[in-house]
Amino acid sequence: MAETESNPSEATAPKASHSPEDSxxxxxxxxxxxxxxxxxxxxxxxxxxxxxxxxLYNMTSNHEDAADLAQEAFVKAFQALKSFKGDSS
Structure with missing residues (x-):
């Protein structure tokens, strides 16, 4: 029996949830x-x-590029936390 994999080409960004509780x-x-x-x-x-x-996958159509870019984005976000004001909507 073959294992099933999700089709990466069908990757879509989850719906945004901007509840005040999440924020x-x-x-x-x-x-x-x-x-x-x-x-x-x-x-x-x-x-x-x-x-x-x-x-990022939808933008690049490449798993490795999307993973690398996501990691880079989170590293940069961590480095920029000192300037986070929390007042954006």
């Missing part, structure tokens, strides 16, 4: 990262990685 949770996680709880950043990555990856 507040993200802000709290960022606040905790800035306070030294860097493990909280992993939770932010786990939460947003599927959508970031899917968006």
């Amino acid at each position: 507040n949770n993200d802000k709290d996680l960022v606040r905790r990262v800035l306070a030294g709880e860097t493990d909280c950043y992993e939770e932010l990555v786990r939460k947003h990685q599927p959508r970031v990856y899917a968006t």
Whole structure:
């Protein structure tokens, strides 16, 4: 019996959920990262990685490129957290 794989060409970005609760949770996680709880950043990555990856895959049509770009984006986001104000909509 053959294993089934999801078709990467069908990758689509998950629907955005912009509930105030999600936004507040993200802000709290960022606040905790800035306070030294860097493990909280992993939770932010786990939460947003599927959508970031899917968006990048749809742009590049290449798994390795999408994964590399997603990783680079999360590294840059981590480095930029000090300037995060949390006031964007």
